[in-house]
Amino acid sequence: MSIIAILLIIVSGWYAYSFKAYNASPEFFDGARAYEDIITQVQMGPRTPGSQGHAQIREWMRVELENAGWTVEVHESQRLGHPIYNIVAKRNAEPPQIILAAHYDTRFVADNDPDPAKQTEPVPGANDGASGVAVLLELARTLPDDTVPVWLVFFDAEDNGRVDGWDWILGSRAFAEEIRVQPEAVVIVDMIGDANLNIHYEKNSDPIIRAEIWSIAAQLLGMGMSLSPMKNTA
Ligand SMILES: [Zn+2]
Incomplete structure (x- = not known):
């Protein structure tokens, strides 16, 4: 359903490792706090485009990001007749060297649910x-202040391919087409909270960045993680 799935510890570890020289007083990623943020989102109901939950999560993310010291901008656009609200968090006016991103919208239909009765219901997400x-919100709270310029981007309208009148990744495509920045790396996290989580090599990713992330993850996890070839997660 989603295109890219990378474990939070990989990203935060990779980020900290890449910039450890700048890492004066690290705050640690709190997995329990991140889990609370998942519960908060699910309690909003489906965050399908146009829904009450979709408006609610945008406001909630803005408050959380601003409380963590970030400036929040909304990249508004439109695709296939649908309004798009990508949320962009920055800490300074410099162009980003790194963009860390996720999508916040959820899918209109759980068409892959093994229970046929649920296949027309929205995905809880x-x-x-x-x-x-x-993951992005917890990174917003814990990334050191003095890193290279980084943006946190929360994409809208990503997950409704195979739905009439929609397509996959509308929000990120609008962002890439309309926001003129050239970061050195973009790392996207999605589907990283599975009860039986497997993190596979992501087949569409830049091979050098991917290898670097997996290598550092392996160091951090003491070689305990599975590094199996990519299955089809699209
Ligand atoms: Zn997704």
Whole structure:
């Protein structure tokens, strides 16, 4: 359902490792706090575009990000007749060297649910949506202040391919087409809260960045993680 799935510890570890020289007083990523953020999102109900939950999560993310010291901007656009609200968090006016991103919208239909009775219902989006947002919000609270310029981007309208009148990744495509920045790396997290989590090599990713992330993750996890070839997660 989602295109990219990378574990939170990989990203935060990779980030900290890449910039450890700047890391004066590290705050640690609090997994329990991130989990609370997943619960908060699921309690909003589906965050499908146009829904009450969709408006609620945007306001909630803005408050959380501003409380963590970030400036929040909304990249508004439109695709296939649908309004798009990508949320962009910055800490200074410099162009980003790194963009860390997730999507916050959820899917209109759980068409992959093994229970046919649920296949027309909206996806709750605990794993697919909320987990990535939770990672980004916890990073917003814990990333050192003096890193290279980084943006946190929360994409809208990503997850409704194969739905009439929609397509996949509308929000990120609008962002890439309309926001003129050239970061050195973009790392997207999604579906990283599965109860039986497997993190596979992501087949569409830049191979050098991917190898660096997996290598550092392996160091951090004491070689305990599975590094299996990519299965089809699209
Ligand atoms: Zn997704």
